[in-house]
Amino acid sequence: MSTEHSTRPRPLSPHLQIYRLTITMAMSIGHRLTGAALYFGALLVTWWLIALASGPYSYAIFQVFLGSWPGQITLLGFIWALIHHMLGGIRHLLWDSGLWIDPPAARKLAWTTLVGSVGLTLVVWLLSFSTASIQ
Amino acid sequence: MTDMRTPRHRVRGLGAAGSGTAHFWLQRVTALANIPLVLGLIAILAALAGSSYETARELLGNPLVAIALLLLVVSASFHMRLGMQAIIEDYVHKPALKTACLVANTLIPATIAVASIYALLRISVGS
Numbered sequence: 001m002s003t004e005h006s007t008r009p010r011p012l013s014p015h016l017q018i019y020r021l022t023i024t025m026a027m028s029i030g031h032r033l034t035g036a037a038l039y040f041g042a043l044l045v046t047w048w049l050i051a052l053a054s055g056p057y058s059y060a061i062f063q064v065f066l067g068s069w070p071g072q073i074t075l076l077g078f079i080w081a082l083i084h085h086m087l088g089g090i091r092h093l094l095w096d097s098g099l100w101i102d103p104p105a106a107r108k109l110a111w112t113t114l115v116g117s118v119g120l121t122l123v124v125w126l127l128s129f130s131t132a133s134i135q
Numbered sequence: 136m137t138d139m140r141t142p143r144h145r146v147r148g149l150g151a152a153g154s155g156t157a158h159f160w161l162q163r164v165t166a167l168a169n170i171p172l173v174l175g176l177i178a179i180l181a182a183l184a185g186s187s188y189e190t191a192r193e194l195l196g197n198p199l200v201a202i203a204l205l206l207l208v209v210s211a212s213f214h215m216r217l218g219m220q221a222i223i224e225d226y227v228h229k230p231a232l233k234t235a236c237l238v239a240n241t242l243i244p245a246t247i248a249v250a251s252i253y254a255l256l257r258i259s260v261g262s
Binding site: 035 | 166177182191192212247255257
């Protein structure tokens with residue numbers, strides 16, 4: 001064995017920057033990011049439940065936060081992440097079952113996740129405004 | 136190719152980590168359970184938009200709503216632990232830090248679950 005052999009730079013496997021961004025890749029990354037975000041979103045749900053259990057004063061503090069601009073943006077982001085991760089999960093369950101796994105169908109399914117999550121979030125948001133205006 | 140595993144090991148089929156497909160399977164079972172439960176949570180949140188403390192208290196005191204949310208807390212806390220475990224194992228490679236992250240990843244979902252279950256029971260049972 002020559003020493004030259006071991007000092008030569010070893011071949012590296014190509015990483016993210018080498019590949020063209022595809023919709024399936026983007027949705028895979030999006031699934032992981034929304035999943036991680038929901039980990040912290042769970043804290044928001046827990047705060048909500050504890051505030052409601054603690055009494056009117058604690059709940060009022062929670063409502064002031066949720067009604068503020070940062071609170072509304074957090075809530076909108078949470079709802080979108082929840083729906084996006086749910087649709088992504090359904091996509092993965094379909095792929096696990098061997099359905100729509102061929103490239104054209106997989107791409108269509110990935111686009112459906114994105115379009116569906118944005119569309120459903122808007123529907124939920126508009127419905128919330130209508131219930132809020134009734135109450 | 137010669138299989139170096141013992142027959143017993145092959146029969147148990149649990150692989151290098153010793154837990155076989157348990158992680159994979161529980162991730163998918165909880166994913167399936169989360170679908171209707173998350174839809175329920177979204178419906179509850181939308182219904183409560185702009186509502187008072189009393190209305191929220193009344194809705195979450197309803198047995199069916201409370202049971203659905205309790206199921207979601209259990210299913211989602213297992214699901215988030217498994218998901219975050221995969222992220223930690225992918226990106227955190229220093230042994231001590233990785234262990235610390237994995238321990239935190241058991242304690243955080245457990246705390247979230249117990250706190251949420253306590254709050255839901257308190258709302259349902261009263262005071």
